[in-house]
Amino acid sequence: xxxxxxxxxxxxxxxxxxxxxxxxxxxxxxxxxxxxxxxxxxxxxxxxxxxxxxxxxxxxxxxxxxxxxxxxxxxxxxxxxxxxxxxxxxxxxxxxxxxxxxxxxxxxxxxxxxxxxxxxxxxxxxxxxxxxxxxxxxxxxxxxxxxxxxxxxxxxxxxxxxxxxxxxxxxxxxxxxxxxxxxxxxxxxxxxxxxxxxxxxxxx
Amino acid sequence: xxxxxxxxxxxxxxxxxxxxxxxxxxxxxxxxxxxxxxxxxxxxxxxxxxxxxxxxxxxxxxxxxxxxxxxxxxxxxxxxxxxxxxxxxxxxxxxxxxxxxxxxxxxxxxxxxxxxxxxxxxxxxxxxxxxxxxxxxxxxxxxxxxxxxxxxxxxxxxxxxxxxxxxxxxxxxxxxxxxxxxxxxxxxxxxxxxxxxxxxxxxxxxxxxxxxxxxxxxxxxxxxxxxxxxxxxxxxxxxxxxxxxxxxx
Numbered sequence: 001x002x003x004x005x006x007x008x009x010x011x012x013x014x015x016x017x018x019x020x021x022x023x024x025x026x027x028x029x030x031x032x033x034x035x036x037x038x039x040x041x042x043x044x045x046x047x048x049x050x051x052x053x054x055x056x057x058x059x060x061x062x063x064x065x066x067x068x069x070x071x072x073x074x075x076x077x078x079x080x081x082x083x084x085x086x087x088x089x090x091x092x093x094x095x096x097x098x099x100x101x102x103x104x105x106x107x108x109x110x111x112x113x114x115x116x117x118x119x120x121x122x123x124x125x126x127x128x129x130x131x132x133x134x135x136x137x138x139x140x141x142x143x144x145x146x147x148x149x150x151x152x153x154x155x156x157x158x159x160x161x162x163x164x165x166x167x168x169x170x171x172x173x174x175x176x177x178x179x180x181x182x183x184x185x186x187x188x189x190x191x192x193x194x195x196x197x198x199x200x201x202x203x204x
Numbered sequence: 205x206x207x208x209x210x211x212x213x214x215x216x217x218x219x220x221x222x223x224x225x226x227x228x229x230x231x232x233x234x235x236x237x238x239x240x241x242x243x244x245x246x247x248x249x250x251x252x253x254x255x256x257x258x259x260x261x262x263x264x265x266x267x268x269x270x271x272x273x274x275x276x277x278x279x280x281x282x283x284x285x286x287x288x289x290x291x292x293x294x295x296x297x298x299x300x301x302x303x304x305x306x307x308x309x310x311x312x313x314x315x316x317x318x319x320x321x322x323x324x325x326x327x328x329x330x331x332x333x334x335x336x337x338x339x340x341x342x343x344x345x346x347x348x349x350x351x352x353x354x355x356x357x358x359x360x361x362x363x364x365x366x367x368x369x370x371x372x373x374x375x376x377x378x379x380x381x382x383x384x385x386x387x388x389x390x391x392x393x394x395x396x397x398x399x400x401x402x403x404x405x406x407x408x409x410x411x412x413x414x415x416x417x418x419x420x421x422x423x424x425x426x427x428x429x430x431x432x433x434x435x436x437x438x439x440x441x442x443x444x445x446x447x448x449x450x451x452x453x
Binding site: 019039 | 213214215217220221222223225226227228229231234236237238239240241242243244246247248249250251252253254255256257258259260261267269270276277296297298299300309310311319320321322323324335336337338339373375379380381382384385386387388402403405406410411412414415436437438439440
């Protein structure tokens with residue numbers, strides 16, 4: 001016999017189901033008066049530092065059909081590359097920027113959309129800079145465990161080329177599945193859950 | 205983090221997720237998963253500061269009735285119809301340590317098994333006093349509690365005659381975005397749990413049992429409400445001892 005580790009097992013994930021809006025964005029599905037606002041709707045205010053951008057995208061299933069009942073959440077650092085989190089030990093993030101947003105994919109056009117700021121660079125574990133990116137998490141009916149990926153930016157080609165995570169992608173043509181295309185101040189990244197254009201999802 | 209805590213925030217990476225404990229992405233008996241499941245291998249790597257950090261939600265955002273689904277949508281002086289229950293428990297991590305300041309959001313059908321949602325087509329009646337959502341933030345011991353009515357089971361279009369067992373959906377934020385979790389809680393003794401294609405996406409019976417809340421007779425309030433206890437475990441994280449410090453450079 002030996003000592004025991006006394007580790008617990010993580011609670012298993014289950015699908016968010018078709019009625020996820022009731023719990024996460026009740027005002028969006030016309031349950032009004034319980035919460036003032038849906039959480040994560042507003043990421044910036046007048047004082048938030050940094051370049052204002054719109055980040056949006058759609059989610060397609062394996063038949064190239066729009067997924068209109070998903071919820072997307074994003075998490076990102078401020079314009080100086082600091083996270084508004086107690087575990088951020090490198091400095092204090094912009095108090096006018098939470099860094100977290102939540103948006104359902106639109107029931108008609110399928111878009112999730114965030115009004116946010118361009119994130120600064122943060123370091124990889126070994127100190128190398130990672131290219132500016134936003135963490136994206138997707139849940140929906142039919143998805144048994146939330147899908148993690150990242151949104152990188154098409155106007156950061158130089159930084160993307162040496163990004164430690166993007167460099168880990170073996171099939172190089174798949175790198176672009178994580179790079180949002182810039183059009184003015186709007187960055188668009190479509191997510192493909194499966195098929196030839198399947199997004200690179202992360203076990204991280 | 206609660207204001208009165210003197211513990212330092214943790215910065216270690218999270219334990220690798222045991223993917224075999226969770227449902228795989230493709231579970232054909234749950235038909236919607238067929239076209240919504242990634243087929244390529246996930247890109248696996250140790251968490252970076254982008255996943256080790258996560259948003260903070262303060263206790264101040266929680267309204268007085270946010271953890272009372274019997275009353276938070278009800279007209280003044282009225283209440284939702286159904287079996288009154290209290291659901292309570294702790295949010296822990298894989299090391300057994302309490303996760304304080306965790307935001308929990310829950311949603312459920314009413315006592316007849318009907319959701320308040322425009323895509324819902326089940327013929328069971330809407331309860332005018334029941335919205336179906338609530339939320340709570342854990343205290344320094346990782347504890348949470350809310351009051352609600354026991355949700356009803358309901359049929360859903362998958363197989364010809366598939367029914368969901370009574371369940372409550374939970375969304376959980378820990379301290380790092382890597383801990384983000386959505387799951388469902390079931391009720392002790394419900395024979396329908398084992399017939400459900402969504403429950404059975406989870407391969408390991410022991411893992412399914414982790415989602416079944418026992419009746420908690422001790423916490424039951426006499427002449428008022430029965431209690432169910434549901435503990436939630438999030439990914440644990442390493443001590444940063446001997447690791448390269450995040451502040452690096």
